Amino acid sequence: MVGSxxxxxxxxxxxxxxxxxxxxxAIDKYVRLPVPAPARSIRSHSPECILGFGFDSRTYDYKVVRIVYGLNTFESEVDVYELSTGMWRSSIGSAALPYPMIVCHTSHVFVNGASHWIARRGNGYLILSFDMCSEVFKVMMPPDAVANGGPVLRLSVAPFGDYVSLFEYRCGTIMSCCIWVMKEYGVASSWTRLFIVDIGRRSKVLGFRKTGEVVVRMDDCSLVSYGPNSKKDIGISAKQYSFRLVPYLESLVLLGRKNILKGPIM
Incomplete structure (x- = not known):
């Protein structure tokens, strides 16, 4: 699930x-996107594909952005799909990327009109954003405690209302996850640490509830809700990689569009 x-x-x-x-x-309809093959020079270098999904408020259109890069080369491609046209275009060159980025985690969040991913630069981390209106890449710095790497095991991004949040996993005597929120968009000094939760080594923080608590998939694949001073079993369990948590609101998007499919997706 790329996003909702x-x-x-x-x-x-x-x-x-x-x-x-x-x-x-809500209406049980879907569209399968025709995806162009990457350039031959990228295909020959074990290509990786990173996706983002967002909404262009200027044209009132839904977009999918695809970043394809070779693991053994700095070459990359950026393609944008528009739901209104049903087509991809490759108008964004690799020069638009601020660095030869290697995206190390595939978590994605759409906030403030832009898609965001965790990326790695040297021994440190940063957040790469792509504005769906201007189609421009920008770099956002994580909290100072996170930017330089150190003992950080992994990072992921998630929405917290209209804010970008960051989950920082560290391993010491026990595994813990620090929950950060950027209170002023694009301002690195506005990162605020909400709280820290102690979790298992195979656990994963999935996202936020409306109450501000975080939902964690535990080692035994059950879901638990954590707050600053609370812990509650939600009563749901499944396979380890079965869970994603995204905001969702029913709508009629896709209703009446041509070339839309109905029924089972796979």
Whole structure:
């Protein structure tokens, strides 16, 4: 699940690069995107594909952005799909990327009109954003305690209302996750640490509830809700990689559009 916006969910298959779907579960309709193959020079270097899903408020259109890069080369491609046209375009050159980025985690969040991913630069971390209106990449710095790497095991981004949040996993005597929120968009000094939760080594923080508590997938694949001073079993369990937590609101997006499919996706 790449993301959810206005009742429309973007799905992809990490082992099948050409499978990208926009699905509206409220009306049980979806569109399967035609995905162009990357350039031959990239295909020959074990290409990785990173996706983002967002909404262009200027044109009132839904967009999917695809970043393809070779693991053994700095070459990359950036393609943008527009739901209104049903087509991809490759108008963004690799020069638009501020660095030869290697995205180390595939978590993605759409906030403030832009898609965001965790990226790695040297021994440190940063957040790469892509504005869906201007189609420009920018770099956002994480908290100082996170930027230089150190004992950080992994990072992920998630929405916290209209804010960007950051989950910082560290391993000491026990595994812990520090919850950060950027209170003023784009201002690195506005990062605020909300609280820290102690979790298992295979646990994962999935996102926020409306109450501000975080939902954690525990080692035994159950879901637990954590607050600064609370812990509550939600009563749901499943396979380890079955859970994603995204904002969702029913809508009629895709209703009445041509070339829309109905029924089972796979």
């Amino acid at each position: 916006i206005n009742g429309l969910i973007c799905l992809s298959h990490e082992l099948r690069e050409k499978l990208i779907i926009l699905w509206n579960p």
